[in-house]
Amino acid sequence: MATVTFDKATRIYPGTDKPAVDALDLAIEDGEFLVLVGPSGCGKSTSLRMLAGLEEVDGGAIRIGDRDVTHMPPKDRDIAMVFQNYALYPHMSVADNMGFALKIAGTPKDEIRRRVGEAAKLLDLTEYLDRKPKALSGGQRQRVAMGRAIVREPQVFLMDEPLSNLDAKLRVSTRTQIASLQRRLGITTVYVTHDQVEAMTMGDRVAVLNAGLLQQVDSPLGLYDKPANVFVAGFIGSPAMNIATFDVKDGRATLGDADVAIPASISSKVAAEGSSTVTLGFRPEALIPASAEEKGGIPVLVDVVEELGSDAYVYGRPAGPAADEQADRLRSDQVIARVEPRNAPQKGEKINFSIRPGSEHFFSVKTGERLEP
Amino acid sequence: MELRILAAPREQQALLDLPWDMPLEQWPEWYLVALPRGISRHVVRFTRLGRNVYALKEIVKPFADREYQMLRDLARLDVPAVQAVGVVSGREAPGGEPLDSVLVTRHLQFSLPYRALFARMMRRDTVDRLIDALVVLIARLHLTGFYWGDCSLSNTLFRRDAGAFAAYLVDAETGELHNSLSDGQRAHDLDTARTNIAGEMMDLLAAGQLDESVDPIAVSDQVVERYEALWSELTEWEAFDVNERWRIARRVDRLNDLGFDVDELDIVTDIGGRTIRVQPKVVDPGHHSRRLLRLTGIDAQENQARRLLNDLDTYAAVTEQQGEDEEIVANAWVLDSYEPVLRAIPRDLRGKLEGPEIFHEVLEHRWYLSENLGRDVGLEEAARDYVDTVLRHKPDELAILGGTSAEADTTQPFRITWNDLQ
Numbered sequence: 001m002a003t004v005t006f007d008k009a010t011r012i013y014p015g016t017d018k019p020a021v022d023a024l025d026l027a028i029e030d031g032e033f034l035v036l037v038g039p040s041g042c043g044k045s046t047s048l049r050m051l052a053g054l055e056e057v058d059g060g061a062i063r064i065g066d067r068d069v070t071h072m073p074p075k076d077r078d079i080a081m082v083f084q085n086y087a088l089y090p091h092m093s094v095a096d097n098m099g100f101a102l103k104i105a106g107t108p109k110d111e112i113r114r115r116v117g118e119a120a121k122l123l124d125l126t127e128y129l130d131r132k133p134k135a136l137s138g139g140q141r142q143r144v145a146m147g148r149a150i151v152r153e154p155q156v157f158l159m160d161e162p163l164s165n166l167d168a169k170l171r172v173s174t175r176t177q178i179a180s181l182q183r184r185l186g187i188t189t190v191y192v193t194h195d196q197v198e199a200m201t202m203g204d205r206v207a208v209l210n211a212g213l214l215q216q217v218d219s220p221l222g223l224y225d226k227p228a229n230v231f232v233a234g235f236i237g238s239p240a241m242n243i244a245t246f247d248v249k250d251g252r253a254t255l256g257d258a259d260v261a262i263p264a265s266i267s268s269k270v271a272a273e274g275s276s277t278v279t280l281g282f283r284p285e286a287l288i289p290a291s292a293e294e295k296g297g298i299p300v301l302v303d304v305v306e307e308l309g310s311d312a313y314v315y316g317r318p319a320g321p322a323a324d325e326q327a328d329r330l331r332s333d334q335v336i337a338r339v340e341p342r343n344a345p346q347k348g349e350k351i352n353f354s355i356r357p358g359s360e361h362f363f364s365v366k367t368g369e370r371l372e373p
Numbered sequence: 374m375e376l377r378i379l380a381a382p383r384e385q386q387a388l389l390d391l392p393w394d395m396p397l398e399q400w401p402e403w404y405l406v407a408l409p410r411g412i413s414r415h416v417v418r419f420t421r422l423g424r425n426v427y428a429l430k431e432i433v434k435p436f437a438d439r440e441y442q443m444l445r446d447l448a449r450l451d452v453p454a455v456q457a458v459g460v461v462s463g464r465e466a467p468g469g470e471p472l473d474s475v476l477v478t479r480h481l482q483f484s485l486p487y488r489a490l491f492a493r494m495m496r497r498d499t500v501d502r503l504i505d506a507l508v509v510l511i512a513r514l515h516l517t518g519f520y521w522g523d524c525s526l527s528n529t530l531f532r533r534d535a536g537a538f539a540a541y542l543v544d545a546e547t548g549e550l551h552n553s554l555s556d557g558q559r560a561h562d563l564d565t566a567r568t569n570i571a572g573e574m575m576d577l578l579a580a581g582q583l584d585e586s587v588d589p590i591a592v593s594d595q596v597v598e599r600y601e602a603l604w605s606e607l608t609e610w611e612a613f614d615v616n617e618r619w620r621i622a623r624r625v626d627r628l629n630d631l632g633f634d635v636d637e638l639d640i641v642t643d644i645g646g647r648t649i650r651v652q653p654k655v656v657d658p659g660h661h662s663r664r665l666l667r668l669t670g671i672d673a674q675e676n677q678a679r680r681l682l683n684d685l686d687t688y689a690a691v692t693e694q695q696g697e698d699e700e701i702v703a704n705a706w707v708l709d710s711y712e713p714v715l716r717a718i719p720r721d722l723r724g725k726l727e728g729p730e731i732f733h734e735v736l737e738h739r740w741y742l743s744e745n746l747g748r749d750v751g752l753e754e755a756a757r758d759y760v761d762t763v764l765r766h767k768p769d770e771l772a773i774l775g776g777t778s779a780e781a782d783t784t785q786p787f788r789i790t791w792n793d794l795q
Contacts (some may be wrong), residue, residue: 055555074557092579165436
């Protein structure tokens with residue numbers, strides 16, 4: 001078991017100027033389950049493949065523990081790529097199914113027996129070692145397949161979208177199983193997915209990439225509560241965060257008829273960078289219906305109400321005379337709010353929301369970086 | 374959702390009649406031509422429409438679309454692979470629940486899954502030939518920038534090739550097409566191939582279907598050694614003294630013998646002008662089969678083509694036409710030799726082997742027969758004797774499909790996916 005370090009690791013594909021992975025700095029702890037997530041083309045798979053030795057590294061270094069593996073062939077790296085599936089061989093015993101790859105590598109018999117025994121103990125397969133795969137349940141078979149990877153005693157497991165060939169329902173139930181298996185094995189794991197929900201539910205920490213650049217690495221809650229920039233704010237969370245550009249004046253942020261009080265520290269940070277606008281984000285659950293006597297608020301015209309039983313979501317448009325201006329400066333074409341399911345508004349209704357104090361997210365319009373009040 | 378069949382018009386019509394509102398697993402038997410192939414991680418069934426047999430694989434839509442596109446790309450690159458016919462998506466059961474898409478490929482006529490080969494013969498030299506064929510396929514794929522990701526005997530189909538085999542890629546699901554492959558990608562692909570092949574061989578051994586003299590580990594080592602040797606012949610720089618320029622021609626000859634054409638050579642002379650360095654830039658497989666096709670219109674595998682071309686050369690010598698235009702002689706050879714032999718094969722025996730393979734076997738047969746009888750036996754007599762004593766007793770190989778048992782998980786390697794964790 002080991003740590004994994006990306007040290008300014010860079011990959012530039014031949015014939016392109018822009019790095020696919022640009023000076024990635026990432027320290028993964030021993031035993032950690034780290035998820036690389038981002039939209040297609042963000043560099044997450046390339047990063048994993050650089051670690052696996054499938055992609056060349058054009059700059060920087062990659063270390064597993066203290067070993068510099070930057071230019072090492074894949075098989076010398078002590079990593080195991082976990083495939084989407086494994087073949088099991090029906091005429092071979094469970095023990096042979098788990099250990100045959102060691103035989104190919106020339107591992108001595110006693111050593112194979114020891115490693116298979118240990119893996120079997122870890123996977124609750126000890127009593128089945130002499131049986132044929134047919135005698136096993138589906139779950140046991142899957143653990144035999146996993147055993148094939150474990151007996152190699154890899155320092156790191158690598159998984160590249162292992163659930164992408166499953167339909168949505170199976171993906172949801174399977175991801176918890178993988179996460180719990182990983183925790184039980186305690187092997188450092190790097191997992192790639194494009195699905196931010198999968199990332200949030202599985203990872204100890206999640207690294208968000210975009211356009212070859214690491215945006216933020218943090219615990220799932222850390223990413224959700226304190227996104228480091230506008231990209232992370234918009235990418236993490238489902239339904240997505242509402243994000244729009246507001247004018248800043250006299251301690252308030254306004255956009256058309258929307259009018260929100262902001263901390264003085266934000267006003268001064270905005271002024272300090274020479275701007276008169278700020279990017280304001282608020283999650284659907286941060287919106288609460290405003291009381292009549294409250295000043296300002298965010299008027300929304302309800303288009304659709306999505307009733308989920310435990311929650312209800314309002315999908316609406318900015319309302320009021322200056323609605324068009326608001327829509328232009330919204331990052332998506334709708335405003336989403338979570339509301340009381342037993343008390344949901346009707347389609348066509350106009351509601352004035354206010355943001356729960358302290359749950360606003362502010363970002364610089366110049367850099368996109370988070371502004372802390 | 375609407376049922377959508379993406380395919381060529383001719384095949385679209387035929388495909389329309391299939392019961393797409395049923396999961397493949399539940400299709401009634403009259404639609405199917407064989408039992409399931411056990412190795413696939415998905416449900417796979419075979420069906421016959423008109424004169425063709427099709428393989429149907431049930432798989433989530435993005436994967437079906439991706440593999441379809443990949444197989445089309447490989448076909449464009451002239452890589453031996455199964456032919457993608459279409460994708461059927463938007464399937465729904467009568468109750469409205471959505472069903473996965475189906476990738477449709479055309480079954481490769483006269484192709485043999487390795488398990489079918491081992492059910493009849495399992496000698497050491499057969500194993501060697503299978504491995505050689507697979508190594509050539511891997512190298513060809515790597516030359517085109519294709520990373521297979523899951524190379525195995527199970528994911529390959531074999532066609533007879535004048536006593537040897539030609540390998541075809543069947544499953545491109547894990548494949549990736551790059552401009553060129555890194556050494557790491559090639560090494561990893563080979564490592565996967567090696568592990569899979571060793572596992573498959575060990576399983577055959579445990580099932581008693583493999584000669585005891587075959588050592589699965591030695592076979593898997595052989596895969597790596599042969600690949601490395603072939604790869605360096607195909608791609609490496611070679612340096613020699615300026616006076617040894619004949620070595621350029623020798624390199625080209627060696628590549629031709631391996632079945633590759635050299636379309637471009639990179640030649641660099643050192644500053645002193647004493648040393649020449651040479652590297653093949655563009656190599657195309659199918660040297661002999663392309664030449665045969667050009668001369669005769671006969672579509673054959675590489676070794677078959679080599680065999681037929683040798684016979685064509687002999688024909689030219691015997692009939693004293695060596696100085697003649699090659700194409701004219703080839704035309705005469707087809708009329709005098711090739712076609713009479715194939716015409717001598719009764720219609721009901723034509724599904725046994727492909728035409729060029731039959732011709733190759735008749736040539737072999739003539740050699741043995743002549744030796745036994747102590748006189749030179751003519752082609753026609755050899756063909757007649759071959760039909761009665763050999764061909765008639767061979768199994769039909771036009772459409773041999775994978776499975777032999779309804780319980781695939783007792784006889785063949787099978788796939789475990791992550792949802793089995795449930």
